Amino acid sequence: xxxxxxxxxxxxxxxxxxxxxxxxxxxxxxxxxxxxxxxxxxxxxxxxxxxxxxxxxxxxxxxxxxxxxxxxxxxxxxxxxxxxxxxxxxxxxxxxxxxxxxxxxxxxxxxxxxxxxxxxxxxxxxxxxxxxxxxxxxxxxxxxxxxxxxxxxxxxxxxxxxxxxxxxxxxxxxx
Amino acid sequence: xxxxxxxxxxxxxxxxxxxxxxxxxxxxxxxxxxxxxxxxxxxxxxxxxxxxxxxxxxxxxxxxxxxxxxxxxxxxxxxxxxxxxxxxxxxxxxxxxxxxxxxxxxxxxxxxxxxxxxxxxxxxxxxxxxxxxxxxxxxxxxxxxxxxxxxxx
Numbered sequence: 001x002x003x004x005x006x007x008x009x010x011x012x013x014x015x016x017x018x019x020x021x022x023x024x025x026x027x028x029x030x031x032x033x034x035x036x037x038x039x040x041x042x043x044x045x046x047x048x049x050x051x052x053x054x055x056x057x058x059x060x061x062x063x064x065x066x067x068x069x070x071x072x073x074x075x076x077x078x079x080x081x082x083x084x085x086x087x088x089x090x091x092x093x094x095x096x097x098x099x100x101x102x103x104x105x106x107x108x109x110x111x112x113x114x115x116x117x118x119x120x121x122x123x124x125x126x127x128x129x130x131x132x133x134x135x136x137x138x139x140x141x142x143x144x145x146x147x148x149x150x151x152x153x154x155x156x157x158x159x160x161x162x163x164x165x166x167x168x169x170x171x172x173x174x175x
Numbered sequence: 176x177x178x179x180x181x182x183x184x185x186x187x188x189x190x191x192x193x194x195x196x197x198x199x200x201x202x203x204x205x206x207x208x209x210x211x212x213x214x215x216x217x218x219x220x221x222x223x224x225x226x227x228x229x230x231x232x233x234x235x236x237x238x239x240x241x242x243x244x245x246x247x248x249x250x251x252x253x254x255x256x257x258x259x260x261x262x263x264x265x266x267x268x269x270x271x272x273x274x275x276x277x278x279x280x281x282x283x284x285x286x287x288x289x290x291x292x293x294x295x296x297x298x299x300x301x302x303x304x305x306x307x308x309x310x311x312x313x314x315x316x317x318x319x320x321x322x323x324x325x326x327x328x
Contacts, residue, residue, distance in 0.1 A: 030221055033265040100234070126238050133263040135221035135235055 032133050032152045039066075039143050040131035047098050047106055047120035054095075054121040056147060063173045065094045065166070066141045067117070067157075068129060070101040071109050073137040079156035080113055086162055087116035092142070092170045096120035099129050099137050142166055144173045207247050214253060215240060218260065219270050227270065 034040075042056040056066075067083065069076040087094050096117040098106050103122060110117070123129050132141065142151040151169055153161055212229055218239075220231035228236050228243075239260070246256045260268050272278045312320065 028224065030267045031265060033262060126235075127242070130238060130242060131263060133265075135264065 029154050030133075030135060032149075034133055034141075034149050035152060037149060039141065039147050039149050040128070042097075042121065042128050042131070044097075044121040044123055044128055047096070047103065047122045050103075050122075054119060056143075059095070059143065060147055061145050063092060063142070063144055063170050065092045065170075066097055066132075066143060067094055068097045068099050068132070068134050068137050068139045070099045070137050071105045072101065073099075075156050076138040077109075077113075079138050080109075080116070082157060082159065082162070083116040084114045086157070091167055093118045097129065097132075098122050099134065100124065100126045142169060142173075203244075204248075207244065210247050210253070211240065211244060214243060214247075214256060217270050218257075219268050221264060221268060 039056050042054070044054055046052045046054050067079075069079070071077075083094060086092070094116050096119070098120050100123065106120070106122075110120075121128070126134075132139075136154065138156055140153045140157055141149050144150050150173060151166065153166070157166065215229035216227050218228040220226045220228050220233055220236045222233035222235050223231050226236075228239055243256055243260075246259060251259070257269070266273055266275075272281060274282055
């Protein structure tokens with residue numbers, strides 16, 4: 001048999017491998033250039049106590065999760081009960097970035113559906129979110145003790161992601 | 176008389192229309208807008224990822240356009256503004272992927288494959304050519320050919 005007949009087969013197998021890997025990825029996901037870079041400066045009024053501010057700087061020394069959310073974001077509502085469970089475990093403190101939202105509506109939601117956040121920063125015009133490279137809520141950032149972003153999740157944090165990726169990383173960072 | 180009244184009514188109802196066209200922003204510097212247009216047509220909207228930042232109506236696109244306008248007015252150059260965006264969103268926000276080590280395969284790959292294909296084809300045809308043995312026509316065959324050709328005229 002002519003050896004050259006194996007070439008189309010080899011190409012086909014290579015194509016299958018590429019498709020197998022590629023089709024499992026989300027084409028809409030934009031990888032963040034901020035991984036392993038310092039979290040951008042953030043100085044915003046708090047959601048609940050408007051006279052107080054929240055700065056990312058004050059979180060130095062802690063490993064924490066920043067969750068970008070809004071009441072108008074349907075996927076965030078889906079994520080909310082899961083966040084409450086994660087917050088109960090106490091493994092990683094969750095801070096919220098309320099993104100381009102209505103203050104009253106946000107407070108109402110937290111009252112009605114529970115509050116997994118230690119506190120919330122209120123980003124009215126979304127400017128801080130742009131600095132963080134947010135393009136679609138919900139997005140979450142795991143930030144280490146030195147203020148470096150170590151992990152970003154685009155979309156709701158499913159239990160698989162929480163237990164498979166965030167918890168182990170948080171444990172490593174806490175050592 | 177009634178017809179004139181109708182005509183006037185229609186005419187008057189058309190007059191205020193340009194005054195309420197809502198989309199146009201009030202007195203934006205045309206130079207800034209021209210730069211905006213040129214820049215944002217090279218950038219991708221990350222929400223509707225098939226659209227440019229210039230065209231997209233998404234909220235994020237509005238926000239980013241607002242930021243870009245601010246940067247232009249602050250006197251930043253085009254490369255500085257593009258750096259501002261790629262630092263936050265990565266290379267995907269550019270419509271044309273930059274030519275970096277990681278994208279060499281993307282940019283040059285097709286040409287390399289084309290070249291490789293041409294080389295292979297050349298060698299294959301060369302090999303085939305050697306297999307063909309051209310035998311000159313015998314006298315009888317030549318006469319046959321000529322007869323056929325003449326009869327076709």
